[in-house]
Amino acid sequence: MTVWISGLSITLGVIAGFGVAVLRNANIPIVTQILTLYISVIRATPMITLVLFLFVMTPYLQVEIDRWIIAVAAMTINTTAFNAEIWRSALVTFSVEQIEAAKAAGMTRAQMLRRIMLPQMGITSLPGLVNEMTLLVKSSPAIAMVGIADLTRATNRITAITYKPLPPILAAAVLYLLIIGTMVWLQRKADKYAQRLAM
Amino acid sequence: MNDLSPVIEVDNLCKSFDGMEVLRSINFTVERGQIISIIGSSGSGKSTLLRCINWLEQPDRGTIRIVGNRIGIKDDGTPMSERELAKMRARMAMVFQGFNLWPHLNVLRNVTEAPVHVQGVAKDEAIAQAEVWLQRVGMLIKKDAYPYTLSGGQKQRVAIARALAMNPEVILFDEPTSALDPELVGEVQDVIGELAADNFTMVIVTHEMDFARSISNEVVFIDKGVVVEQAPPEKIFGNPETERLRQFVGKYR
Amino acid sequence: MKLYDWLTVWLNIDRVMLGFGVTILFFSVATVTAFTGGCVFVYLMDGKQNILKRSLRSALDVLRTLPFLIVLYLLYYGLPQIGIRMTSWTAGMIALSVYHASYYAEILRGARVALPQGQMESAKAHGFTPFQMYYRILLPQMVLRSGPLFGNLLVGCLKDTAFLSIITIYELTAAANALQAVYFIPMPAFIIVIFLYWIISLILERLLRLMGRYSKHRGLSYE
Numbered sequence: 001m002t003v004w005i006s007g008l009s010i011t012l013g014v015i016a017g018f019g020v021a022v023l024r025n026a027n028i029p030i031v032t033q034i035l036t037l038y039i040s041v042i043r044a045t046p047m048i049t050l051v052l053f054l055f056v057m058t059p060y061l062q063v064e065i066d067r068w069i070i071a072v073a074a075m076t077i078n079t080t081a082f083n084a085e086i087w088r089s090a091l092v093t094f095s096v097e098q099i100e101a102a103k104a105a106g107m108t109r110a111q112m113l114r115r116i117m118l119p120q121m122g123i124t125s126l127p128g129l130v131n132e133m134t135l136l137v138k139s140s141p142a143i144a145m146v147g148i149a150d151l152t153r154a155t156n157r158i159t160a161i162t163y164k165p166l167p168p169i170l171a172a173a174v175l176y177l178l179i180i181g182t183m184v185w186l187q188r189k190a191d192k193y194a195q196r197l198a199m
Numbered sequence: 200m201n202d203l204s205p206v207i208e209v210d211n212l213c214k215s216f217d218g219m220e221v222l223r224s225i226n227f228t229v230e231r232g233q234i235i236s237i238i239g240s241s242g243s244g245k246s247t248l249l250r251c252i253n254w255l256e257q258p259d260r261g262t263i264r265i266v267g268n269r270i271g272i273k274d275d276g277t278p279m280s281e282r283e284l285a286k287m288r289a290r291m292a293m294v295f296q297g298f299n300l301w302p303h304l305n306v307l308r309n310v311t312e313a314p315v316h317v318q319g320v321a322k323d324e325a326i327a328q329a330e331v332w333l334q335r336v337g338m339l340i341k342k343d344a345y346p347y348t349l350s351g352g353q354k355q356r357v358a359i360a361r362a363l364a365m366n367p368e369v370i371l372f373d374e375p376t377s378a379l380d381p382e383l384v385g386e387v388q389d390v391i392g393e394l395a396a397d398n399f400t401m402v403i404v405t406h407e408m409d410f411a412r413s414i415s416n417e418v419v420f421i422d423k424g425v426v427v428e429q430a431p432p433e434k435i436f437g438n439p440e441t442e443r444l445r446q447f448v449g450k451y452r
Numbered sequence: 453m454k455l456y457d458w459l460t461v462w463l464n465i466d467r468v469m470l471g472f473g474v475t476i477l478f479f480s481v482a483t484v485t486a487f488t489g490g491c492v493f494v495y496l497m498d499g500k501q502n503i504l505k506r507s508l509r510s511a512l513d514v515l516r517t518l519p520f521l522i523v524l525y526l527l528y529y530g531l532p533q534i535g536i537r538m539t540s541w542t543a544g545m546i547a548l549s550v551y552h553a554s555y556y557a558e559i560l561r562g563a564r565v566a567l568p569q570g571q572m573e574s575a576k577a578h579g580f581t582p583f584q585m586y587y588r589i590l591l592p593q594m595v596l597r598s599g600p601l602f603g604n605l606l607v608g609c610l611k612d613t614a615f616l617s618i619i620t621i622y623e624l625t626a627a628a629n630a631l632q633a634v635y636f637i638p639m640p641a642f643i644i645v646i647f648l649y650w651i652i653s654l655i656l657e658r659l660l661r662l663m664g665r666y667s668k669h670r671g672l673s674y675e
Binding site: 040041043044045046047048049052053056057060137138139140141142166169170172173176177180181184 | 628
Binding site: 292 | 568573577578579588
């Protein structure tokens, strides 16, 4: 369960983060301010608080939304903010010379973004993005608050039946270790890859 | 301790790195008030020799005594702990090729830090002493500055003041001018020269031949890990005995 | 509707402030403990490697690979099974401190490795004992060099305090939840609480920038 939700949020978050970063960089008056505020506030808010907020908000607004969607929404909103910052740093440090060359060759901004900037920014941002993915998985137990069958939640259920919490917690711990450990390994690979291409 | 026993006695010093013999049975003595220069080509082992004296490098064989006390190995044959080594090192001082000033402390603090915290000197006394030494090396006006604002020559002079503040039995210099721009070499050499005139005991590893010639009362020539010749500078530079030394000195004419 | 809700929050602001106080308490104590712990860990891991040091390093690595909530659970729910019981506050404090200490240790270790060999040598040559050398010469430089990296860690610790609500500690998020559960005012309650989290993180960022300027003044950082 956790894997699907996290995976979905990660994917959406990376794409959305890119979108936010580009949008913010476009310097449209009110939009930039709002986005900057959004990024700043969400980065400071704990995942639990965010999940809880959305969870109690929806019945209040008299909307009925599936718990799963809330979980994905919360995690995506959170990770998008962080990814936006990572993409932003790649965007801002992108070499001006290449942009000028692309402009001189007659590319539109969209073409330039897609063909020249995105591939390179993707590689530069890779370590940072993978790092954020790791952090997301580490805060994913927060969605247990919302009652979704999470790894953590599963241990709760087993505990309720057997009154022996330690084994399931340890099992959950090992599972997380494996998942996050793999991601850390991936991150190191991403680091080396980005460095090798010396961008 | 102002008696007449030698300050440093090196006996049968041997050291290998990765199977390569860098020092082969080195013997020499440093008497109080002597200024000894150690010269030799790169890789001859001269820096290693110096660093063995204060046990920054550990020799494989041999004894080194500092004012009669053996350093590095206790009387019962077991190696000294870091704390015991620290106590022995507190009686010597070293000036490094790379200056190695402590960047988070200003000049004055750099000079007082060791006396206060290693030797237990009272803070006011340490500051007073430090100012005397800084004046001596010409860096008193910069006492509140931080190392990163100083030139190489200035940093090295502060390093010398830092060494002097320990009231050491001997000062070890590890190629003190090698990392300096040519214009700055002179100011450091002048300072060392003045100290020489005041009878400080010093051991200087250097490849500045004229400098070695002018300030030392004895020069040791090391080649391929052995002491080839050891004599006053006039003899070493003016009338070298061995072929190897003649070759070496000849390059510097 | 909305205005009345805000008024309700205002009338119950003491409850929010209580939660806020608890959060700040946990955050401050844990940060100080974690930082000190991190320094101690790095000191223990320094020097010639042996089994003990490697085990410590592995243990800290494991700690960093786990989600905080799991560590919290292990302490509060798991340990009682093998006979070690503790209050929620004890568990929360220990978990927060030890978990983040491993992160501080990792950052400081990076700085330690980057320190020039000469610093250690000149300290040794002047007779500093290993502990003195560490405390007076190496550690100050390590801390000053790491400055910016601590920022992320601080905000992370602040956010992790929210997990404490799960083991029934009445901190800020729990306060928001309690308020909205009783009065059905999710919007204002949570908005105020999120605002408070935001303010603290802004203050932390400001403080860190000051420290950055301090270390630049000593020529130690590379910004």
